[in-house]
């Protein structure tokens with residue numbers, strides 16, 4: 001075992017050390033070699049070290065350097081080295097994080113990490129929370145708490161009786177809500193399409209002046225951090241307008257909620273703390289390994305009512321927080337360990353610096369692209385930049401060549417009718433030199449296509 005694990009650690013370290021110098025996207029040749037995996041399952045066992053060497057030799061070159069400093073697609077953080085190390089230790093422990101009484105270390109560490117998170121994310125003390133796989137499940141869990149609360153106020157027990165015959169719930173969303181929010185609504189039986197859509201402004205912010213009149217059980221879904229522009233809905237204003245009518249306000253802050261950690265960005269967060277529930281990801285801007293999302297509900301009992309179960313063979317209630325009372329899963333890995341390690345290692349200042357650094361890099365990209373005559377479509381308020389290199393076809397050609405050339409990796413999007421390249425800066429490892437190197441590649445390729 002020792003040799004196998006040490007050899008695997010050696011391979012992993014060498015992979016991580018190579019991230020800054022390799023091409024970001026895997027080569028077509030490396031992808032073609034994945035065919036070696038497509039073999040019949042052997043009758044006889046394979047030696048474990050040959051399994052690991054095959055994994056590394058076939059799959060490492062065919063992986064995207066997502067954990068590296070010049071991957072700017074989607075919204076993807078890397079993993080702080082301390083979180084990779086914590087993850088290795090936690091994997092060795094192999095704790096099922098459901099119960100305090102059987103896995104006290106995992107439960108305690110989650111509890112401490114959650115207390116720190118409420119503080120750093122400026123959420124109300126006493127807020128209930130659960131560790132889930134990502135923002136999709138965090139939205140799902142928080143909206144399950146919302147569904148419980150608004151129906152319970154109308155005298156209906158949704159956990160016991162389901163939605164058949166229940167009082168109807170009005171769900172209000174901004175036109176620019178993330179696609180996964182609709183998936184969460186669908187999973188909860190609230191319907192992907194059965195929503196009232198509120199118009200947005202040019203940055204994708206919900207227009208609080210265009211909210212519909214609210215009556216009856218209502219959930220209003222807002223967003224802190226639009227995936228394309230980084231813009232924040234005016235959550236405080238929305239809360240003021242709809243709370244009087246008894247509506248529940250949810251915030252999808254998959255990456256934007258981390259702005260709270262930076263005093264310089266706190267103005268974006270005005271009133272976010274007045275909402276009733278929040279979803280975020282730690283695998284994005286906190287830079288912990290996949291997968292790690294967080295669901296928060298101001299009223300812990302609403303989240304508990306939606307999630308908790310009992311069974312005769314499961315441990316009885318103890319005075320300490322029982323992690324599985326707040327999550328859709330019963331058995332799951334102890335995600336809080338990496339979150340704790342990240343926060344403990346960064347401290348308040350280190351976290352603020354990491355968030356601000358990403359935003360500074362995003363502004364540098366925008367300034368460099370604008371100075372070269374290319375149009376930046378968004379106000380760069382956070383870590384997202386949208387740039388166009390001409391018409392849709394030319395922008396697509398630039399993106400395709402940039403991805404193949406390999407200095408960095410950016411994806412495409414369509415923003416309010418225009419095809420654009422997205423630059424999302426979320427990785428702890430991105431340095432000023434990485435930004436300059438990537439900018440040089442973007443401008444070189446964009447100029448080449450401008451001349452065609």
Ligand SMILES: Cc1ncc(COP(=O)(O)O)c(C=O)c1O
Nearest residue numbers: 075134135136178180227254281
């Ligand atoms: C605003 C927003 N919500 C939800 C999600 C989904 O997150 P996940 O892929 O972690 O489920 C994203 C992903 O980028 C996002 O930006």
